[in-house]
Amino acid sequence: MKIRKGWKWLILPIVAGLLVAALTLSGCSSGSLGTITENGSTTVQPLAEKLAGAFKANNPDVNVVIQGGGSAVGIKSVNDGTVDIGAFSRELTAADPNLVKHLLARDGIAVIVHASNPITNLTKEQVRDIYAGNITNWNQVGGQNRAIHVVAREEGSGTRTAFQDLVMGKNALIKSDAILQPSNGAIKTAVSSDSQAIGFISFGYIDSSVKALAINGAAATEENAKNGTYSLVRPLYFLTKRQPTGLVKDFIDFCTGTEGQKIVAEEGYISIE
């Protein structure tokens, strides 16, 4: 059979397409007035959600959309204009695009072990040697005669990059047979279920399921991080493409202001002075 009236079977897809387009457009326009979008670092995400909640309580007609994705996603999306604010959990380098940074908080990185591990303190050098693979048994750092199970974050993670900068330095690499877990939560689960494990997570994720070690004698507390005795501390930034205006400026001012910084401290991050 020939395709007579061939155009007729095109009607259905075209109508369907128009319908979808119309729905999408109407969906966008209805919410676009008063929406702030943010994505990026998963370390910042829980904090940003709390801040957004408090901001919305004061400004009920404003919608703040918070998403994760990781620091690399945050910097990329804000640079290409997909979101208003990108969350970033390490210091910017020369290789990163030129953006406006707003210091939101500081975050300590805690080195954690299983709650039953007798070790309570390590030096930064010991942590580096453990992660580089030079120390492989807990008895080399004063613990029991058991192998150390090293758990780290995956390549590209802001927390891993910060750990590399703060602990490993330029010349040491995290050993290649370390167990890698893709989030702070997954590291905590892995360490809390293995009595020989060591891992590192953001201060905001510490709870009673794991034990945070003191580094060079300074306990992993907000106070020590603030006064400089605890050295594994990194900045958390909100990035914007240009100097923010309007709603975005209001939100960032709220977050870096007194009220926002109170929430920062409540969530276990280190507030900026």
Added chain:
Amino acid sequence: MSRYFIDRNAKYLVLVCASASFIILAAIAIFTLKEALPAFQQVGLTHLIFGTTWRPTMGGFGILPMIIGSLAVTLGAMILAIPLGIGCSVLLAEVAPHRVRQFLRPAVEILVGIPSVVYGLIGMLLIVPLVRQIGGTGYSIAAGALVLTAMILPTIISISEDSIRAVPRRYKEGALALGATHWQTIWHVLIPAARSGITAGVILGMGRAIGEAMAMIMVTGNAVQIPTSPLDPTRTLAGGIAVEINYASGLHENALFAIGVVLFMLILAINSMAILAIRRGKRAQDVC
């Protein structure tokens, strides 16, 4: 009038539906290739596939450890799942009374519907500590293979069972009439006759195993290294993409798409093997 209109044009409507799936496949293939191209150009195919160092933020783009990791967990799962799966399918098709089968078959089918993150979680909290008792950190090829076994068993069982049931009745009757026992009939007549279907089931299971990402991320430890023992941690191709795609940008992202291309090729090869196996089996049956 309108009935004739529908009648005459229905085939074009289904043509549109059918071409949609082809267009989606082509779009995925083209997009993946396009995104992977810079990695192939800048890193080079040999460095990429035979390189052993994966440090994408420092210029190391070798995915050989991940290829080996994928093949190792899949092989491990196959070694466990093939005997278990064929055994279970023989039970369902030949041995079990109707009532047992009525209960067992849906149970096997439910296994397919469980999301892989649930398999991963059970693996992480149950199987990983179990493997740790034997040695190492527990996050290992062995743990990955065990979890995959549970995930692919239902595929192997249901396809094998169907193909054992599809063996013409006269084969079985003939064997029994010649004095063969039930067991001899199963082992020497039914299983060989159903070979092509069983092979197809095994290969489809293999395809599922090699593409699994979520559960593997949770139990294999994701360390990029060439493993020397089943207790060593490893990273699979699919797991490697899923772990890093959130953070990747630039050449790193292209390299992840290149992993996707390699995975695509592997799965294509496995599926072609399945089609060949089914076709060869059909021809063998036609001859009989």
